[in-house]
Amino acid sequence: MIGRWLGAAFVVCFLTGLISHYLQHPPGWLADDLPSRPVWGYRLTQGLHVATGTAAIPLLLAKLWTVYPRLFAWPPLRSIAHALERASVAVLVAAAVFELVTGLLDTIQWYPWPFPFVQVHWAVAWLVTGALLLHVAIKAPQIAAHWRHRSSGTRALPAEDLPDRRALLTGLGLAVGAVTITTAGQSLSPLGRLTLLAPRSPEHDPQGLPINRTAAAAGLTGVTADDWRLTVTGPLAYELSLAELQALPQHEVELPIACVEGWSKSAHWTGVRIRDLLDRAGAPPHAGLRVISMERQGYYRVTEMGSAYAHDPLTLLALRLNGQVLSLDHGFPARIIAPNRPGVLQTKWVARLEVRR
Ligand SMILES: Nc1nc2c(c(=O)[nH]1)N[C@H]1C(S)=C(S)[C@@H](COP(=O)(O)O)O[C@H]1N2
Ligand SMILES: [Mo]
Numbered sequence: 484m485i486g487r488w489l490g491a492a493f494v495v496c497f498l499t500g501l502i503s504h505y506l507q508h509p510p511g512w513l514a515d516d517l518p519s520r521p522v523w524g525y526r527l528t529q530g531l532h533v534a535t536g537t538a539a540i541p542l543l544l545a546k547l548w549t550v551y552p553r554l555f556a557w558p559p560l561r562s563i564a565h566a567l568e569r570a571s572v573a574v575l576v577a578a579a580v581f582e583l584v585t586g587l588l589d590t591i592q593w594y595p596w597p598f599p600f601v602q603v604h605w606a607v608a609w610l611v612t613g614a615l616l617l618h619v620a621i622k623a624p625q626i627a628a629h630w631r632h633r634s635s636g637t638r639a640l641p642a643e644d645l646p647d648r649r650a651l652l653t654g655l656g657l658a659v660g661a662v663t664i665t666t667a668g669q670s671l672s673p674l675g676r677l678t679l680l681a682p683r684s685p686e687h688d689p690q691g692l693p694i695n696r697t698a699a700a701a702g703l704t705g706v707t708a709d710d711w712r713l714t715v716t717g718p719l720a721y722e723l724s725l726a727e728l729q730a731l732p733q734h735e736v737e738l739p740i741a742c743v744e745g746w747s748k749s750a751h752w753t754g755v756r757i758r759d760l761l762d763r764a765g766a767p768p769h770a771g772l773r774v775i776s777m778e779r780q781g782y783y784r785v786t787e788m789g790s791a792y793a794h795d796p797l798t799l800l801a802l803r804l805n806g807q808v809l810s811l812d813h814g815f816p817a818r819i820i821a822p823n824r825p826g827v828l829q830t831k832w833v834a835r836l837e838v839r840r
Contacts, residue, residue, distance in 0.1 A: 516789070695826070708725040713725075715837075717770075
């Protein structure tokens with residue numbers, strides 16, 4: 484039974500992880516077809532990704548606890564098939580522990596290892612999934628026998644074990660419920676006040692929004708409106724000062740920042756539509772763009788935006804957040820905000836937009 488819940492958590496976590504990966508690193512042929520709706524899509528899928536991954540931690544511990552005596556089964560290897568089965572379980576356990584530990588540490592932005600988190604977490608996800616499918620295939624005869632016994636009313640467990648079983652499942656249920664309720668509030672606002680274990684509380688941050696990378700961390704301290712210009716390249720390239728940008732038609736949208744690390748928070752943004760800026764640059768109707776930050780280095784200095792996002796009326800080059808001028812930490816003078824998009828692509832401190840054809 485624990486295996487079923489654990490399996491379900493891993494399936495949801497894997498599928499939402501695929502969505503996250505393709506939204507963040509789309510292959511070229513997909514980039515312009517990524518949908519910018521529903522507005523809350525990424526907030527939901529990434530919230531589920533982090534929630535199911537977190538819930539899988541007590542589930543996996545319980546599962547390992549119920550099966551660990553078999554680690555010492557004698558003889559250790561009965562046949563070639565048995566040896567292969569044990570090897571596949573070893574891969575499954577190692578890869579599952581790896582994914583849950585690296586995922587958990589990523590939610591607190593702690594990377595005590597020498598490899599790049601994203602690529603390795605992604606690759607090992609396939610390893611877990613392959614090993615899990617193999618494990619279910621190997622166990623298929625026992626699984627089928629279990630359901631046959633159940634439907635014919637035969638108990639698989641002796642009556643004296645039932646209280647133990649009930650106690651284990653109740654304890655596990657409480658543990659899963661506790662970690663879920665105390666962390667899910669970071670993406671689910673109604674649970675916001677219960678985020679005891681979540682690494683960030685969306686409630687206590689400047690301008691009503693958490694900050695992942697501060698301006699100081701990005702090496703941007705002396706940014707002033709006077710020396711800032713927005714450069715837009717394309718068939719009709721142009722430059723705008725902040726005052727000129729403020730004089731263009733402003734639009735207000737309510738959109739969340741949904742960080743891959745699991746927190747999300749909705750906010751009111753005011754700024755200029757990206758599609759208006761593209762039209763002015765003479766961009767072709769299905770053009771995407773490249774967004775370049777003032778930041779000197781960092782993984783998210785340059786980001787790509789596909790056509791559907793670029794032409795969505797909700798996608799802005801935002802100048803204001805919750806009624807105030809953007810603070811430097813939130814991306815002053817201008818940042819990207821777009822619907823159904825990972826937070827990492829909501830580029831701050833924008834300096835340049837390059838139209839792609
Ligand atoms: N230029 C730049 N933009 C960036 C980042 C960054 O490191 N550099 N971090 C991104 C990440 S990971 C997130 S979640 C959001 C957070 O925005 P906030 O700090 O305004 O809440 O900004 C994004 N924009
Ligand atoms: Mo993020």
